[in-house]
Amino acid sequence: MAVNKPGAGKPRGNLPPLELYVPEPQFRPGDTVDYSGLVIPEAGRQPRPDEACAASETRPLCDDMIRVLDAEGRAVGPWDPALDPETLRRMLRAMALTRAFDDRMYRGQRQGKTSFYMKCTGEEATSVASAFALADDDMVFPSYRQQGILITRGFPLVEMVNQIYSNRADRLKGRQLPIMYSARDYGFFSISGNLATQYPQAVGWAMASAIKGDTRIATSFIGEGSSAEGDFHAAMTFAAVYNAPVVLNVVNNQWAISSFSGFAGGERATFAARAIGYGIAGLRVDGNDALAVYAAMQWAANRARANAGPTLIEHFTYRAEGHSTSDDPSAYRSAQEREEWPLGDPIMRLKQHLVALGEWDDERHAAMDLELAEEVKKATKEAEKNGILGHGLHHPFHTMFEDVFEELPWHLEEQAEQAIHERRIKWPSWKEFSK
């Protein structure tokens, strides 16, 4: 059957042959970066519709960009959340602490204290300012780059490091890849590692809260890359169908490992614009502007809490570092991107704002950074007392078989016996650590 052979289609007049389009990012290693083609709307010019408005009223905001902080660091326009200086300083501190934590953990991985780490450098505002706008008991279904939420909610740094080291004090018993935290008592869902699975789960949690007549809402975060997953469509459909009290966030940091946002469809439409097709509210926000992020999340949270429906928020930001400690971004993108990024650095921008208000200065900032570095160092030292990855086997072997089910069935009991038997041969001097 010749017609089924590749390339065997009939000639069709003067039609050119079909061409496959494969997206290509603007800049590759060594290229000069020019972001002048990127549309960055003026801060303060975006209208702020009523929180209970028809979803269609937010359509212009799906292509616009909600911005509050202007080039001089002033908070302008209807989205200015008018936060008091003390709150602004706490927000700045949480963002700086997140960065200090990332820096130390990154070095810890390089020093062999653990296998893996993921920084959120440049994206701190998306998680920290969001957490400030949420109620403490709202449920967060995070991806792997929302450590800022845990830090803002006061989850002990030592617990985070224990998890990263998979040590004997790790509340997850050394089972999860570093940074895949779970903190139920802080309203922070167990991080999967499979992308976007948490999105429909967040919607389900929100539906349950509505079924029970609760007051808590749910929120979830994914990257722009994983918005290509089917789970995104499942979540958006369910959120829309059941008017679920949920805020769905897409952190558009431009890069999914080495694939730029074009491979998730970002060349044709904004990620916020996907809200339009589902008939839910959508907001596109300057993700490096903590006040804009706060204002957008506050708007969406209030909307959800008032039974006015779900919102999709695109946080337009930039992944300033590699995807993870296993990634080398210099192999696929221009190093200039980070320097030229037109939305600046979220910490520097909030600092500039506080300075412009006369509520902050360079000396206090430098002192804060020193203090935070010390705080993180202290936490890592404390955690190291519980062991680091690779230095000993920190968890009793039987724990490997626990929690597969609530109770151990016979086959897991047998396998546990085998593991313990092997331990006696492979590590005869191993002793269970007693607290």
Added chain:
Amino acid sequence: MSSEEAALSLATASARPLNMIEAINDALDLMMSRDPDVVVLGEDVGYFGGVFRATANLQRKYGKNRVFDTPINECGIIGAAVGMAAYGLRPVPEIQFADYIYPGLDQLISEAARMRYRSAGEFTAPVTVRSPFGGGIFGGQTHSQSPEALFTHVAGLKTVIPSTPHDAKGLLIAAIEDDDPVIFFEPKRIYNGPFDGDYDSPSKTWKSHPGGKVPEGYYRIPLGKARTVREGSAMTVLVYGTMVHVAEAVLAAKGVDAEIIDLRTLVPLDIEAVEKSVEKTGKCLVIHEATRTSGFGAELVALVQERCFYHLEAPVERVTGFDTPYPHSLEWAYFPGPVRIGEAVDRLMKE
């Protein structure tokens, strides 16, 4: 609830004849009335009551907040159920046909099954996924599959398959009460009556079958406990679902004094019942409708060989569906019916 209590309530309860769909509906009704956290969701399960009527009248009785239709999106159905369970509910999603469960596999395998483990018990997924499975109803390749082995291969999932209305109710209640995720496959060929494997004979109803007597009220059949369908000494038959009845009929017709074990739960498996029986009979026949290669039968054969080798008087026999998609017109050529089972029985009896 101890098994003694369960036994007491069974003895005193009055039973009435129900088919398997009615028994499942009864279990759902009962659990929804006992536990306000039980919710039912799935395609067409609400107002309409499900394409097989398993959720009939539940929405009218418990309201749209607890029994509702869903978009046609199995990833969303199971994903939302996992989120609801994380909130503290006890969702019972229906997947309309087991053949449609695949878009929800990531949410089952990577999420529900591992939630307790990866969060060290902070979050659990007490989700019971109900789904009709198996062939014999001219459903073609997309309404006939038996994918149970996929789920038994996943650490953290329990897989339950009833073979009678009585068991369907008691097992479903236990599954819903279980704090781990359970895949509850309902053999749709025997929804309305037992099936002896003779596709030409008139359909039977559950009325005359002892398994069709379903006690009123609450009772549970613990997961992981097999049922001895028939005691015997000539061979052990390990079987579940529709094939329980086919095996029973074939062995009766051949006059073989077989011990037939209905496994009821594949994971966790009642290994004691298996070992005890094979040690007694010295021969073992494993039967399932699912495709052969890497089917659950392979696991059963391996376990029997590992644990009962010195009691075996013959190689373990395995009767299964063929390794093809479920064909429409050749359905009864595919089905592991009386001829295939009969020949395996003959081989075992010759040894």
